[in-house]
Amino acid sequence: MPAKEPVAVVGVGQTKHVAARRDVSIAGLVREAARRALDDAGLGWAGIDAVVIGKAPDFFEGVMMPELYLADALGAVGKPLMRVHTAGSVGGSTALVAAGLVAARVHRTVLTLAFEKQSESNAMWGLSLPVPFQQPLLAGAGGFFAPHVRAYIRRSGAPGTVGCLVAYKDRRNALRNPYAHLHEHDVTLEKVRSSPMLWDPIRYSETCPSSDGACAMVLADRAGAARAPHPPAWVHGGAMRSEPTLFAGKDFVSPQAGKDCAADVYRQAGITDPRREIDAVEMYVPFSWYEPMWLENLGFAAEGEGWKLTESGVTELDGELPVNPSGGVLSTNPIGASGMIRFAEAALQVRGRAGAHQVAGARKALGHAYGGGSQFFSMWLVGAEPPEA
Amino acid sequence: MRDVAIVAFSQTDHVRSSEEVSEVEMLMPVLHDVLGRTGLRTGDIGFTCSGSCDYLAGRAFSFTMALDGVGAWPPIPESHVEMDGAWALYEAWVKLLTGEADTALVYAYGKSSPGSVRDVLTRQLDPYYLAPLWPDSVALAALQAQALIDSGETDEPALAAIAERSRTAAEGNPHAQLRGPRPQGGYVVRPLRTGDCPPVGDGAAAVVLAAGDRARELCPRPAWIRGMDHRVEPHALGVRDLTDSPSTRLAAERAGVHERPVDTAELHAPFTSQEVVLRKALRLGDSVAVNPSGGALAANPVMAAGLIRVGEAAAAVHRGASGRALAHATSGPCLQQNLVAVLEGEPHAR
Numbered sequence A: 001m002p003a004k005e006p007v008a009v010v011g012v013g014q015t016k017h018v019a020a021r022r023d024v025s026i027a028g029l030v031r032e033a034a035r036r037a038l039d040d041a042g043l044g045w046a047g048i049d050a051v052v053i054g055k056a057p058d059f060f061e062g063v064m065m066p067e068l069y070l071a072d073a074l075g076a077v078g079k080p081l082m083r084v085h086t087a088g089s090v091g092g093s094t095a096l097v098a099a100g101l102v103a104a105r106v107h108r109t110v111l112t113l114a115f116e117k118q119s120e121s122n123a124m125w126g127l128s129l130p131v132p133f134q135q136p137l138l139a140g141a142g143g144f145f146a147p148h149v150r151a152y153i154r155r156s157g158a159p160g161t162v163g164c165l166v167a168y169k170d171r172r173n174a175l176r177n178p179y180a181h182l183h184e185h186d187v188t189l190e191k192v193r194s195s196p197m198l199w200d201p202i203r204y205s206e207t208c209p210s211s212d213g214a215c216a217m218v219l220a221d222r223a224g225a226a227r228a229p230h231p232p233a234w235v236h237g238g239a240m241r242s243e244p245t246l247f248a249g250k251d252f253v254s255p256q257a258g259k260d261c262a263a264d265v266y267r268q269a270g271i272t273d274p275r276r277e278i279d280a281v282e283m284y285v286p287f288s289w290y291e292p293m294w295l296e297n298l299g300f301a302a303e304g305e306g307w308k309l310t311e312s313g314v315t316e317l318d319g320e321l322p323v324n325p326s327g328g329v330l331s332t333n334p335i336g337a338s339g340m341i342r343f344a345e346a347a348l349q350v351r352g353r354a355g356a357h358q359v360a361g362a363r364k365a366l367g368h369a370y371g372g373g374s375q376f377f378s379m380w381l382v383g384a385e386p387p388e389a
Numbered sequence B: 001m002r003d004v005a006i007v008a009f010s011q012t013d014h015v016r017s018s019e020e021v022s023e024v025e026m027l028m029p030v031l032h033d034v035l036g037r038t039g040l041r042t043g044d045i046g047f048t049c050s051g052s053c054d055y056l057a058g059r060a061f062s063f064t065m066a067l068d069g070v071g072a073w074p075p076i077p078e079s080h081v082e083m084d085g086a087w088a089l090y091e092a093w094v095k096l097l098t099g100e101a102d103t104a105l106v107y108a109y110g111k112s113s114p115g116s117v118r119d120v121l122t123r124q125l126d127p128y129y130l131a132p133l134w135p136d137s138v139a140l141a142a143l144q145a146q147a148l149i150d151s152g153e154t155d156e157p158a159l160a161a162i163a164e165r166s167r168t169a170a171e172g173n174p175h176a177q178l179r180g181p182r183p184q185g186g187y188v189v190r191p192l193r194t195g196d197c198p199p200v201g202d203g204a205a206a207v208v209l210a211a212g213d214r215a216r217e218l219c220p221r222p223a224w225i226r227g228m229d230h231r232v233e234p235h236a237l238g239v240r241d242l243t244d245s246p247s248t249r250l251a252a253e254r255a256g257v258h259e260r261p262v263d264t265a266e267l268h269a270p271f272t273s274q275e276v277v278l279r280k281a282l283r284l285g286d287s288v289a290v291n292p293s294g295g296a297l298a299a300n301p302v303m304a305a306g307l308i309r310v311g312e313a314a315a316a317v318h319r320g321a322s323g324r325a326l327a328h329a330t331s332g333p334c335l336q337q338n339l340v341a342v343l344e345g346e347p348h349a350r
Helices: A026-041 A090-103 A140-156 A162-174 A189-193 A222-227 A256-269 A290-297 A306-311 A335-351 B023-038 B063-070 B085-098 B117-122 B137-150 B156-172 B212-218 B246-255 B272-282 B305-318
Strands: A008-014 A050-054 A081-084 A109-117 A197-199 A212-220 A233-242 A280-282 A364-371 A376-383 B004-011 B047-051 B078-081 B103-111 B187-189 B202-211 B223-232 B264-266 B324-331 B337-344
Touching: A008 A026, A008 A222, A008 A335, A026 A109, A026 A212, A050 A090, A050 A335, A081 A090, A081 B078, A081 B085, A081 B223, A090 A109, A090 A212, A090 A233, A090 A335, A090 A364, A090 A376, A090 B078, A090 B085, A109 A335, A140 A197, A140 A290, A162 A189, A162 A290, A162 A306, A212 A222, A212 A335, A233 A256, A233 A335, A233 B078, A256 A290, A256 A364, A256 A376, A280 A335, A290 A306, A335 A364, A335 A376, B004 B023, B004 B085, B004 B212, B004 B305, B023 B063, B023 B103, B023 B202, B047 B063, B047 B085, B063 B078, B063 B103, B078 B085, B085 B103, B085 B202, B085 B223, B085 B305, B085 B324, B085 B337, B103 B305, B117 B137, B137 B187, B137 B272, B156 B272, B202 B212, B202 B305, B223 B246, B223 B305, B223 B324, B246 B272, B246 B337, B264 B305, B272 B324, B305 B324, B305 B337
Parallel strands: A050 A081, A050 A109, A280 A364, B047 B078, B047 B103, B264 B324
Antiparallel strands: A008 A212, A008 A233, A109 A212, A233 A376, A364 A376, B004 B202, B004 B223, B103 B202, B223 B337, B324 B337
16 A cells, blocks of 8 residues: 655644624635635645635534535635534544545645634524434533533542633733734733633633634645745644544543544654653643643543643643643634644644744644534644654 | 445435434434445444534534444544535545545435425525525526526426436335326426426435455445546536536546446436536436436435435446446535546456
């Protein structure tokens, strides 16, 4: 069997994420991110062979299969166009589907993009349509995830302040990221701690915002990487894993699908000690406590020890293992794009193009996304050097 | 390019309404059947991919419950497209080409019975300029049919003949919803009559893919995928020539359709007039058996109907009825997006 084609990220583009982009249509929004990614890659629309687009449920904007309407805006006319939907992990899955097209040598240059324009509709409503004979999600995503956070605190013995530390860190990191939605210049740890309790133990300042935004990447083969005007990021490993939503054996605190997905990525990338070998992590943390939870799930800390990394400052921008230098989902959450932003920010780090939130000397970075009731996972590991043949 | 084949295909009996079962309950027998044909179990499958659409179910994340039906434990490599299952098959095919998996399970399902599918499909139109007018799928197809008649490409008797031929062919398809000749009926939207339109129904389908020797182990006569490609056209009908399908033509060229003649074509043409457009774009001669299953005019479960075309073409190869078959799937108003695959019954000489 021939070896796969190495895949390079040669262009990254985002919109400035905000609560409501009333100045553009959905088409205008995606076009803005795509255009920036093409500019970064030094390409025009004609340089793209195929387009892979992702977003979370169609009900979030009220447009069924929006890729059909967006074909023109994405320069996809006459090209293959695919639409991926894997719940909150979709941005990551979309990037992986696009990378597969290059790796399989089906196409040489692929534009991949994910978006959410939440102001077009109401995401809470979109998630709350009644489902006969099934457990309703109740009061949005926070109501679903809060019991699992409580389970984590009980299991690990973590002090109740850890979640606030994460939120304080991510909101400060966001101040360095011009594309981040929340720029809370007056943020203090005390303000986070005293914010209203929403779903115990999750406080208002420990939750993600609702954002309008899009993120795009241009992926290319080896020849495309050689032509790129800026250093590429190379994909060293990528994987998706899913498990059922609800079943008796499910561990909601640390799902097996997440562990398996990370293990697959590390195996592909030759990573044996993720804590030491990975320089930056863009992790899907929509509620602050998911940082210590995922640190354990992804193998950066032993079970019950993740909160100690957070508490000791390891995950700060200048720590040993910076987590969410961009400000993360806690600062920017256009749901369908959030996973791709994690993947793209990981790429920016190893390309040395993350600006004021650059992690000094980052050579390997992990992008992580999850979705649904913690049953869908997608991850990739990118490096500054091409993968070894 | 790595050799990948369809080694098994299964589908439900397609019905007008399946309100007594959930999507998962509708899908489960199909999953069991398609795996049973190969002897594989969920845990043996290298990659799973599905196609479906939340707007049919009327709720967000409708595909997550279907995954529970697959039995994704221990966790599985899995993905989903919010498209017809034919595109899920395309994603799985690419996955197998990378060598990351040797087998794949692909499934798709759609229940139109909970709502009015004509109204629901209007929601996939441009949300600012077109969707607020609620032009439904039959009205848009009627524009296309009238354009074809005006250009002299077809006429109403020719369209009626397509309907007659399709539903007569469906007599041999135990899964079809409309089997046997039907009266052409009155106009639904002029010039389309009842007989020119697909039945509204519920259904599901699944296929198993395998690469190289694995395919030969699992199936006596695998349907090898010789090529597969898909292309999209502009969304607005005003900037397209509705009597033509350049995206189908390009996809067919890229899939290698014309390298050698095909003997069978399963076309996803929900309206009789669309078969006229596709035959021309695909340069299909009269010697090609078009839609021996009855096609979408006999059963059109939205989101599964395209995958069923690929599955029916593969099944024709499996049973030796076809040596080289073409399968086509479409999405969007008036054939906006089209996928073409070529399946063969024998290993080709390299």
